[in-house]
Amino acid sequence: MHLFLPTLVAHISPDHGLFIFGAELTIIGGGVILVALITYLKRWKWLWKEWLTSLDPKRIGVMYIVLALVMLLRGGFDALMMRAQQATSVGASHGILSSDQFQQVFTAHGTIMIFFVAMGLLFGLFNLVIPLLIGSRDVAFPFMNSTSFWLYAGGAALINLSLLVGHQFAATGWLAYPPLSELQYSPGVGVDYWIWSLQIAGVGSLLSGINFLVTIIKMRAPGMKLMQMPLFVWSAIGSIVLIIFAFPILTATLSMLALDRTLGMHFFTSAFGGNPMMYVNLIWAWGHPEVYILVLPAFGVFSEVVATFSSKRLFGYASMVWAIAGITFLSFVVWLHHFFTMGAGANVNAFFGVMTMVIAVPTGVKVFNWLFTMYRGRVRFTTPMLWFLGFVVTFTLGGVTGVLMAVPAIDFQVHNSLFLVAHFHTMIIGGAVFGFFAGLTYWFPKIFGFTLNERLGRAAFWCWFTGFLLAFVPLYVLGMMGATRRLDHYDASLGWRGLFVVAGIGVLVIGLGVCFQVLQLVVSIAQRHKHLDTSGDPWDGRTLEWSTTSPAPVYNFAVIPEVHGRDAFWETKRHKPELSAESTPHYTDIVVPKNTALGMYIAGAACLFGFAVIWHVWWLAAIGLLGVIVLLLVRLTTDATEYVIPAAEVARIEAAGRERRLA
C-alpha cells in the first residue's frame, strides 16, 4: 500500500525519459482521439452491439487481428528504438536510451511480438476461418471464445499500462530468467507487469486452444472425415495440441516466479534451495513448442494458398498430415537446445541436438510437397503466392542456420549472439508472419466482402522481404564477429557499427512495408465497390468457405454442406455445376448465440486482480478475484443465451446474396 498510492497518481512527465514520455502521450493522445472520433461519428452503439459484445467468431477474429496489428506497431517501434540505440551508442557516445531503458525496450519488444502480435494473428486466423473451413456455423463454446479474446486484450492492456502506472517494465529479456528476474536483482514492478500480462493472456490462449480442438473434433460438416479436412485445419490441430500441453507449463512457471516475488518463496532464487536452472527448463518446455504453435498454422495457410493458386490438388496430403504430427511430437523433445551452454553434459546435449535435427526432415518434406503442388499446376502470382515464395527463401535459410545451431559444439560459438537473434527472426518473420499475412490477404474477401488492393499488397511484400534481408543478414555476420545480443553499447574498435546501421535501415524498410499495408487497407476500403467479391469465390477456391457468400453471413452456411472428399467445393464446382446455380434449397431456423459483454467483464476483473497483485493492494485483488467468480456464476445461471433466425429470414438473406452474385 505504501508503495502504491504515491506511484498510482500517474505523474506523466518527461522525467522518466523522452521515449517513455512519448509513449505515454501516444497512448493517452491516441485514446482521446479514438474516443472523440467514435463519439463524433456516433458509432458507440454500433461498436458495442456489432463488435465488442459479439460472439460471432468472425467478428472476434477481426478484433484479434486489429489489436495484434496495433501491438505490431508498438513492438515495431521498440525494434526501431533498439537499432537506433545500437547505431548511435558506440565508443564515447551513449546513444538515445539509458541501459535500463534499452533493456526494458527489448524485453517489451520480444514479449509483445510473441504474445500479443503473433498469438493475436494466430487466434485471429483460427476464429476467421476454422468454422468456415470445416463447414460449421460456430465454434464449440462461443462464450468461452469471447472470454479468451478479452483475456488476451486484458493482457495487452496491462502491458501498456506499465508505461502509465509505474513507468517501468521488466528489463530481463523476454523470458525473464531468474535470478535476474527475482526480487534480489529486479525489485521494481516491471517483472510483475510482465508476469501478470502473460498470465492473463496465457489463460486466454489455453481456453481458446481447448475451444478450437473441440470445434474441429465435434463440429465438422457431415461426411468430412479427418483425412478429408483442409490442411490448414490439420496444422491448427498440431498447434492447438501444443497449446493445450504447453500453456499449462507456462502458467505454472509464471505462478512459481510470482510466488517467489510476491510471497517470498524460493522456487528459483539462487539461494535458500531455489534453482534457476529449473525455471530455464520449464520456460523452454513451453517456449519451444510455442515456436511451432506459431509456425504450424503458417504451414497450413501455405498449403491452402499454394493449392488454390496452382489450381491443383495439394501434393502428398497424407505426408503433410504425418509431417505435422511428427513436428508436433518432436517439438516437445527438443527444448534443451535453447541452453546447451548450461552444461548438461555430452550425452544429454547430443540427444537433444539430434532430436532437433530430425525436425528438419518433416519440415523439408512439407517444402517439397508444396513445390510439387505447383509442379504441373497453373500458378497465379497473387500476393499470397509472393508471400509463399518469399517464405521458401527465408524459411530455408532459417532452417539451415537452425540445423547448424542444433550441433551443440557449434551452438557454443553462436549461442546468445546476434546469429541466434537472426535465426529466430528468420523463423518467426520469414516463417510465421509471412504465413499470417498470406492468410489474411487470402481470406480477407470472405470476411469483408471485397478483395484487397493487389498493387499495394505487392509493394508491402517487397518492402517486407527486402527489409527483412537488410535487417537480419547483417545480424548473422555480426554474430560471427562475436557480437552478443542485447548490448546497449560497444567499442568503436570492434567494427560493428556499419552493420548495425544497415540493420537499422532494414527495420525502416520493413516499416515502409507496414505503411504500405496500412495504405492498402485504406485504399481497399475506399475502392471497395470496385473490388466487391460478389461470387463468394474470388480465387477459384477449393474448400468449403468459398461456397458461401462473401462476406460470410453470421451463420456461415444457410444449409450445412455435405462432404464426400477432399477439396469439397472444388469437386462440387467440377462435377455438379447445377448445384451451385439456381435451385432453391430448403432453409430451416438457425440458432445463434446472443451478444454478451460478460466475457469482457470477466477479463476486466482478471486484469484488476493482476494489477492489484502487481501493486500489492490485497483488498483490490480480492475484489478482482471475487468478480471473476461471481461473473462466471452469473453466466452459468443465465438461460436464454441464444436466439433464432427464422427460416424465412435466412431465405431473405440468401436471396439478397444471390442477387448480388447475379448483379
Next chain:
Amino acid sequence: MNRKIKLLAFLLILLGVLVLVAAVAYGSNMQVLNPKGTIAHSQRNLLVFGAILSAVIVLPVFWMTFHIAWKYRAENKEARYTPDWDHSRIAETVWWTVPLMLIVVLSVVTWRSSHDLDPFKPLQSTAKPLTIQVVALQWKWLFIYPDQHVATVNFVPIPVGTPIDFQITSDAPMNSFWIPQLGGQIYAMSGMSTHLHLLASEVGDYRGSSANISGDGFAGMHFTAHAMSPADFDAWVADTKLLPTALSAADYAQLAEPSDNNPQTAYAATPPNLYDTIIAKYMTPGHILPTSAHHHGGDE
C-alpha cells in the same frame, strides 16, 4: 509488366543486400571464423562442414522453387497441367529418406563432436594444465589463479599451448562466459561451478564477454584474454606477486558490489578458497564471507 524483369529485380535485391553487407563487414574481424585456439578451430571446421552439407540440399531447393513456379505459371499454356495428380510414392519416399540420410550423417557428427568438444572434458596435452577460476560479478569478471595465488579483473593472461581449465561461477545473475576466438561458451551460475577447457594456440589479445543479459552494466562486461608465451606468463605472475594490492575478503565484498566498466586490475594475493567460499555462500544461506582473514599468497 514483364515477369522476367521482376525476377531479375528480385535477384538484384538479393545480390545487393549481400554485397552491401560484405562491403560493410570487409576488414572486420570475423572472430568465430578466425580461431586462435584448438577448440575454436574445431568448432569453426564443424560450422563450415555443416554449412556446406546444408548448401547441398538448399541450393537445389531454391533453384527448384523458382524454376517450377516460373515454368508452371498460369500464362504458360504449353506446360502440362494435371490438376488431380497429388501423389507419387516414389517422389515422396525420396524426400522422406534423402533428408533423413543427411540427418543421420549429421547426427553421427553431432554425437561425436558433442563428446569430443564437451566443455567439461579436460584437453589432451603434454603441457601441465592451468586452472583459472572465473567469477561473474555485477558487472565485471574476476579471475582467480588458485595455484599462483593471484587474481585479475576484466583481463586474463594465459600461456599459449597450455590447456586452461576455466572453473566458472557467478556471484550475480546468470552470465555466459565466451571468448569467441578461443572457443565458446558456458553459463556462469551462482551456487554452481561449470567448466570450460580451452587452449590458445597463438599469442595475441582476444576479446571475451558475457553473452547472457545480467542487468544494467551488462554491455560493459567484457574482458581481454592475453595469450602469451609460457615464459612471459611466468614473468607476469612473478611481477603481479610484487604488486602492493592484495585481494582481501573485504576487498572482495566491495568488488562484488554493482559497478560498471571496471578498469583492468591485478591483485598480488587472494583469500584462501575464495572461489569455494563464493559458491558455498549460496548453499548455506546466512553465511557471510570472513572479512578479517587477510591472506598473502605464496605461503601455502
